[in-house]
Amino acid sequence: MGFNIYDFxxxxxxxxxxxxxRMSPTAxxxxxxxxxxxxxxxxxxxxxxxxxxxxxKVCAAFQQRLGPMRVGFWGVLQTIAxxxxxxxxxxxxxxxxxxxxxxxxxxxxxxxxxxxxxVLPFAKGLQTLDFDIGIFYVTAVSSVGVIGILxxxxxxxxxxSLIGAMRSGAQILSYELSVSLSLVTIxxxxxxxxxxxxxxxxxxxxxxxxxHIPSLIAFVIFLIAGTxxxxxxxxxxxxxxxxxxxxxxxxxxxxxxxxxxLAEYINMFIVAAMATTVFLGGxxxxxxxxxxxxxxxxxxxxxxVWFFMKVCGVIFLIMWFKWTFPRLRVDxxxxxxxxxxxxxxxxxxxxxxxVVLTKFHL
Amino acid sequence: xxxxxxxxxxxDKIHTDQYLVNMGPQHPSTHGVLRLLVRLxxxxxxxxxxxxxxxxxxxxxxxxxxxxxxxxxLTDRMDYLSAHMNNEAxxxxxxxxxxxxxxxxxxxxxxIMDELTRLASHQLWWCVMGMDLxxxxxxxxxxxxxxxxxxxxxxxxxxxxxxxxxxxGGVMFDIHANFQKRVKAFITEFRxxxxxxxxxxxxxxxxxxxxxxxxxxxxxDAIAWGVTGPSGRGSGFSCDVRKHNPYxxxxxxxxxxxxxxxxxxxxxxxxxxxxxxxxxxxxEQLIDNIPEGDYAVKMKGVVKLPEGEFYQRVESARGExxxxxxxxxxxxxxxxxxxxxxxxxLFALNKMAAGHKIADLVAIMSTLDLxxxxxDR
Numbered sequence: 001m002g003f004n005i006y007d008f009x010x011x012x013x014x015x016x017x018x019x020x021x022r023m024s025p026t027a028x029x030x031x032x033x034x035x036x037x038x039x040x041x042x043x044x045x046x047x048x049x050x051x052x053x054x055x056x057k058v059c060a061a062f063q064q065r066l067g068p069m070r071v072g073f074w075g076v077l078q079t080i081a082x083x084x085x086x087x088x089x090x091x092x093x094x095x096x097x098x099x100x101x102x103x104x105x106x107x108x109x110x111x112x113x114x115x116x117x118x119v120l121p122f123a124k125g126l127q128t129l130d131f132d133i134g135i136f137y138v139t140a141v142s143s144v145g146v147i148g149i150l151x152x153x154x155x156x157x158x159x160x161s162l163i164g165a166m167r168s169g170a171q172i173l174s175y176e177l178s179v180s181l182s183l184v185t186i187x188x189x190x191x192x193x194x195x196x197x198x199x200x201x202x203x204x205x206x207x208x209x210x211x212h213i214p215s216l217i218a219f220v221i222f223l224i225a226g227t228x229x230x231x232x233x234x235x236x237x238x239x240x241x242x243x244x245x246x247x248x249x250x251x252x253x254x255x256x257x258x259x260x261x262l263a264e265y266i267n268m269f270i271v272a273a274m275a276t277t278v279f280l281g282g283x284x285x286x287x288x289x290x291x292x293x294x295x296x297x298x299x300x301x302x303x304x305v306w307f308f309m310k311v312c313g314v315i316f317l318i319m320w321f322k323w324t325f326p327r328l329r330v331d332x333x334x335x336x337x338x339x340x341x342x343x344x345x346x347x348x349x350x351x352x353x354x355v356v357l358t359k360f361h362l
Numbered sequence: 363x364x365x366x367x368x369x370x371x372x373x374d375k376i377h378t379d380q381y382l383v384n385m386g387p388q389h390p391s392t393h394g395v396l397r398l399l400v401r402l403x404x405x406x407x408x409x410x411x412x413x414x415x416x417x418x419x420x421x422x423x424x425x426x427x428x429x430x431x432x433x434x435x436l437t438d439r440m441d442y443l444s445a446h447m448n449n450e451a452x453x454x455x456x457x458x459x460x461x462x463x464x465x466x467x468x469x470x471x472x473x474i475m476d477e478l479t480r481l482a483s484h485q486l487w488w489c490v491m492g493m494d495l496x497x498x499x500x501x502x503x504x505x506x507x508x509x510x511x512x513x514x515x516x517x518x519x520x521x522x523x524x525x526x527x528x529x530x531g532g533v534m535f536d537i538h539a540n541f542q543k544r545v546k547a548f549i550t551e552f553r554x555x556x557x558x559x560x561x562x563x564x565x566x567x568x569x570x571x572x573x574x575x576x577x578x579x580x581x582x583d584a585i586a587w588g589v590t591g592p593s594g595r596g597s598g599f600s601c602d603v604r605k606h607n608p609y610x611x612x613x614x615x616x617x618x619x620x621x622x623x624x625x626x627x628x629x630x631x632x633x634x635x636x637x638x639x640x641x642x643x644x645x646e647q648l649i650d651n652i653p654e655g656d657y658a659v660k661m662k663g664v665v666k667l668p669e670g671e672f673y674q675r676v677e678s679a680r681g682e683x684x685x686x687x688x689x690x691x692x693x694x695x696x697x698x699x700x701x702x703x704x705x706x707x708l709f710a711l712n713k714m715a716a717g718h719k720i721a722d723l724v725a726i727m728s729t730l731d732l733x734x735x736x737x738d739r
Contacts, residue, residue, distance in 0.1 A: 064503070064506060163405065167405075240496060324562075326497035326572060327721070328568055
């Protein structure tokens with residue numbers, strides 16, 4: 001099959017040919033969809049479990065404790081045990097809930113997460129959809145998730161849930177702007193919205209360094225807005241447990257709660273993956289100008305490893321925010337977006353235009 | 363239902379844009395079974411009606427059928443974080459009524475225990491304050507340091523929280539041989555750890571934004587509502603019983619009554635942190651000078667108070683804690699009334715939090731440092 005850890009395009013191409021030889025084109029498409037779907041589901045489940053475990057360990061480290069230690073070596077099986085527990089839990093629905101919407105909400109959140117994953121380039125050739133409007137697509141589908149959150153809050157027929165959902169709605173819609181605009185800054189620099197092209201053009205130098213100060217500002221804004229969009233601390237107003245018990249998912253239990261829970265972690269992964277792809281060179285290794293020997297050593301590390309190293313780095317940053325900062329208030333969160341991030345972002349786009357027009361980045 | 367209607371239809375106008383939310387009796391940040399009936403408009407709090415009594419345990423009534431030494435055991439179930447101060451209040455009241463002079467050693471030990479209890483209480487308050495504001499890490503920092511104090515308590519009197527250490531006429535046992543050494547070690551360590559509290563929370567921009575100019579309580583309101591303790595002093599109300607009506611070894615030590623006139627959440631927060639420094643300072647003055655002598659005076663087997671009314675107040679970690687005993691000369695009190703600081707402080711909440719957001723309500727409630735059994739008794 002021509003497996004090559006540095007380039008998956010050959011392997012996927014050969015697989016496609018192998019299927020085509022044996023099956024009709026329709027059957028091939030169906031089989032390929034199934035394979036891809038199953039892999040994504042596996043990935044989401046496993047990486048979600050890993051992230052929950054990582055979060056608990058990171059949080060424990062910040063809080064001077066050990067975190068889960070009992071189940072398995074260093075507690076590695078703890079999240080699996082928790083997940084099994086969630087699977088077996090009774091699903092309790094409030095009597096006065098809107099049954100259809102109540103059941104629909106976790107799936108919308110989950111579907112939005114899966115949709116956004118489709119365009120992420122994990123490594124060379126390891127990307128399901130390579131749109132020419134890749135970035136646009138991600139920002140579009142990732143905001144579908146907010147519908148799920150609003151529905152969850154509304155259909156639960158619980159005032160706390162509703163307050164949480166409304167907060168979440170206001171917050172995600174506002175921060176969507178900052179996320180998009182900070183991505184626009186980089187689109188101007190890259191001259192393309194296609195994620196594979198964006199990654200490819202960072203071969204020599206990551207956009208974070210290439211774009212000088214404007215891209216640094218854009219990166220910081222993207223991190224802040226991305227954290228806000230995933231509803232994580234210090235922006236976790238939607239589920240602020242000290243105020244709203246659990247916010248929009250107060251009334252959910254068992255596997256439906258797990259869906260929201262998992263979606264939050266996978267959204268964090270998507271934000272980290274987008275930050276990686278757009279600012280930190282995606283799966284590209286770290287290169288320093290003309291230091292050939294250093295560049296060769298870096299090239300030796302497979303792209304998949306690079307990608308996950310960067311993603312985990314960004315995820316660690318996001319976790320760090322959560323476990324050190326107090327929560328913002330709802331008006332402060334909107335003030336931060338509309339009065340600070342948005343104007344800075346707009347000026348930043350102008351700056352980036354100047355950089356590109358003067359060819360300062362080359 | 364009628365109650366709900368009453369609040370919605372207040373002031374002749376039906377508020378269709380406002381709604382009621384029951385915060386509690388089960389709610390993560392009421393820290394117990396407190397129920398607040400909150401009238402909201404969107405996120406904005408318009409009115410707060412505290413409903414108390416969910417864990418009312420009839421302590422005052424129970425006291426009437428118990429002897430005086432037994433009453434003490436109930437007092438630390440009220441404000442379990444100021445257990446020793448509550449015990450001491452009853453002891454002082456009984457001692458004053460019988461005109462028993464306790465040895466100096468007892469006074470010193472009681473004062474040190476008071477201040478250690480205050481420290482432990484403020485540490486826990488700090489953890490929870492951070493947690494209510496969403497900074498979950500503070501919880502473990504505070505508990506880490508509190509553990510040392512609880513260990514010292516355990517070594518000396520066997521209990522970690524509900525101490526029951528004071529008895530009429532003295533304390534139950536002498537201090538443990540390690541007591542002084544361990545307290546000194548704790549002070550040295552905690553003086554190093556206390557600046558971490560500021561680094562982690564106080565200086566944080568978000569924290570500042572969340573507490574500055576939030577939950578203002580004027581001096582007049584503080585006095586009118588009887589808000590005492592650090593919460594009252596945050597509004598500039600000089601109400602420290604340790605200063606104004608000194609008991610035990612407080613007349614012998616130098617310390618400052620910290621006051622702040624800003625009256626907002628941050629003032630109340632800041633004062634508690636400063637009080638921790640003051641407490642350390644008080645203990646430092648006493649710990650090396652504990653006089654030799656008896657740890658209790660011999661009392662009669664059955665304590666009987668003379669006929670009359672007796673009142674004693676002490677400064678608990680939350681404010682002024684008072685014990686009012688009416689005696690008819692028998693071995694049981696005729697009537698006991700506790701003046702608990704939490705009860706008075708809670709009802710000033712509406713004054714402070716009305717007009718702010720729900721998130722602020724939680725933060726303001728946190729700065730009051732409520733302990734629900736203290737309110738309900």
